[in-house]
Amino acid sequence: MVTISENDQPERTRSEQVFTAESASKLLPLVSSIVREMTEIHGQMELQRAQLRGLDEISLTIESDAYEDEVTDVRKSLEETEQRFEACCRELKELGVNPHDPFDGSVDFPAIYNRRLVSLCWTYGEERIAHWHELSEAGKIRRELKSEFISGAAV
Secondary structure, eight states: OEEEOTTSOEEEOTTOOOBOHHHHHHHHHHHHHHHHHHHHHHHHHHHHHHHHHHHHHHHHHOOOHHHHHHHHHHHHHHHHHHHHHHHHHHHHHHTTOEEOSSOSSEEEEEEEETTEEEEEEEETTOSSOOEEEETTSOTTOOEEOOHHHHHTTTO
């Protein structure tokens, strides 16, 4: 939670990590690695869900223990894959980084801009953090970072 103190400066609770463009950029190698893994896992989950839909359709027309065993195996595999994805989400959140929900390969870094809380946003594959958006806006609405933000003068 961010509040404005008597001297009109933002205050943060201990549990919140607030980034500058520079501090967020230093985390990009680690964040990029986690998001790459999440992207791969997310693709696996989509394939497993599609496989389950197909098996569910087949099981309506054919009664067979083999199909039930296959459905059970795929459901178990999907559950394990979802747990791996959630572990990656927790890892990012422990760093103070927020993955977009629904997942699209993008993350937000909380930041202060003109004494208000905003999000620096980054998408997997980008070389640097170059965009931001208001907290109330969807992550798809991205504004280009201005040089004074990057240098820290706009905080």
